[in-house]
Amino acid sequence: MSAPYDIVFVGLSLSSSWGNGHATTFRALIRGLHTHGQRVLFLERDVPWYANNRDLPHPDFCTLAYYNSVDELIEKFGSQLTSAGAVIVGSYVPDGVDVIDALERLKLNSWHFYDIDTPVTLAKLMRGDEEYLAKRQIPLFDSYFSFSGGPTLERLQGEFGAKRALPLYCSVDADRYGPTGEAPEWDLGYLGTYSVDRQPILERLLLEPARLLPQMRFVVAGSQFPGDIEWPENVERIEHLPPAEHRSFYNRQRFTLNVTRADMVAAGWSPSVRLFEAGACGTPLISDIWTGLDQMFPADSIVLARTSDDVVRTLEQTTASERNAMAASARRYVLAEHTGTARAGELLSMLGHERSTIRPSA
Template identity: 30%
Template sequence: MRIAFYGSSLLSSYWNGAATYYRGLLRALAGLGYDITFYEPNVYDRQANRDIDPPDWCKVVVYDGTVEAVKATALEAASADIVVKASGVGFEDDALLDAVLIAARPQALKVFWDVDAPATLAELRERSDHPLHRALKRIDLVLTYGGGAPVVEAYREMGAADCIPIYNALDPETHHPVRSDARFSADLAFLGNRLPDREERVDSFFFEPAAYLPRLSFLLGGSGWADKPMSGNIHYIGHVPTRDHNAFNVSPRAVLNISRASMALNGFSPATRVFEAAGAGACLITDAWIGLEQFLAEGEEVLVARDGKDVAALLQELTDARAREIGRNALRRVLRDHTYAQRAAETDRIFRRFVRTPAVEAAE
């Protein structure tokens, strides 16, 4: 079946945390026989900061960041059996969604794929005139990359025909154990872009423990932190391309996951970093959120902190041997239960359940 997928970027993770989610899931779907074209706008310097070349398992179309290009690119949805518009494309999202829905053939499966469902739902609650309210009447299915029952129920209450989470996972071909790299040596490392609904939590879970533990070394990766006041034991290295993620994860004694405020409040929203770190065999410390036990076991496969004081206490108690043990346990768990091959098989079952017409089946 042919999929037209409109998202932020497949080629670049620069200011684009969904990149590895798209890559892992779509590559696995391609392995199941799907013919995929990914459409991404040339915005935010992402094309100047590509992490990968266009892959052989997916055609990538990069279009200009203009209204005219959006309209022209949306017309290509007419050739697809499954049309996907993701949230957070980053340029004229509402106009793109409307144009894609108009262009899609009546018998095509029309999907809205929300990669930040708690934030999207908050916008929908605040704005009764949000264009997505009207668009949901024309959308066959909402998929999300997290959120659990709270997100499913909320989307259905908003008028979605159905909503199903497809969680983040591990692609073991891209995220796996490697040798440590001195560039990323630290007692604790955190990788994440500076975002308004995350910064306060980063202050609490990362910057405050660093200030409290001046003899320990802290490593900070991600875009936007250059002008942030920080203690002298924090080494800021800026954007970390995906080719360095494995070394970034395995080289420190532990790595830290900090959820965005909306996702922590909602729960059931493991970030891509959780599975990437576990897939590299890293010792992961994560902030606490509802549903964590569905993915990793606290104390055995992951360490959990309720605040910055917990982070500091965990670091002071954590030995190298204990860190390695947790990392090994986490790697075994994600390889067993949380790979993109498994997520793709689930997505394939969903697509086949919702596809209704002989015209689509004949395109296989």
């Protein structure tokens, strides 16, 4: 019988980044845990939309396994779950409420919730929408790890009864994101799945500047955009960009755009992985504005934009030396604070684990 796993994740997806931001988050974090010497099992619901779009079917940094129902999850993996050092359930897990109830009955040694969508989750719960987490379940967990920090943590404890709410932001795998020296193809680009609340910001901060700057080139990469969007002629569309191509994509932009979902803007302290990926690549950032961003990125490493004119002015007036200085500042900060290895160390500390000797990079 094999030794117990240090950590078991039950999450939305590790195998496929199609239409979700969870996979890249889990990959960076679990690679970091592997670097810290942790044995990790990731359990993923086997659903066709991910099965048909798997870009990491065989990870070399953890064990990945699938289940088809809540009953199968418990029957097939019950021993691994009960013997694990810690079990972490993610947001948006299919049949999440039933999964959590089933896990609660196992009387796990240490179990936690990792909310990669905290402001969305809380907004849903306030509407009575318990798609993947019930309000009554929040006090069950030993810890509630949140993608959002700041006042949201106080809300989780004071209003929703979390025993312990702690920030666990996204991160970037520094071995897979960095400068490539490729020549820029686009003046401004954006990478992200379509969402209704982000689209007006994308319209204001990229599509309108594209119309105002027909001599420049723009790109939008991401799935699920509706067919009735009127794309300017100088905006290239990429339907889906697997993580293996993200590094090259960022490196071929003069600037990259970060756009944040409305619930996360309202909550603040909710950085997107795009910020850290682009920063690690040394690509200058333009972002919408929300509380906490100025404490996550130094002022000299990012352009904050409210209007189309802000973006136009940045694209037209920023010199190459200014862009290079911004990029260097962002990269230094990301590599110091926001790598998967750093984030994994934070998680292990919060779990109370002794940190093992970090494995050298391959």
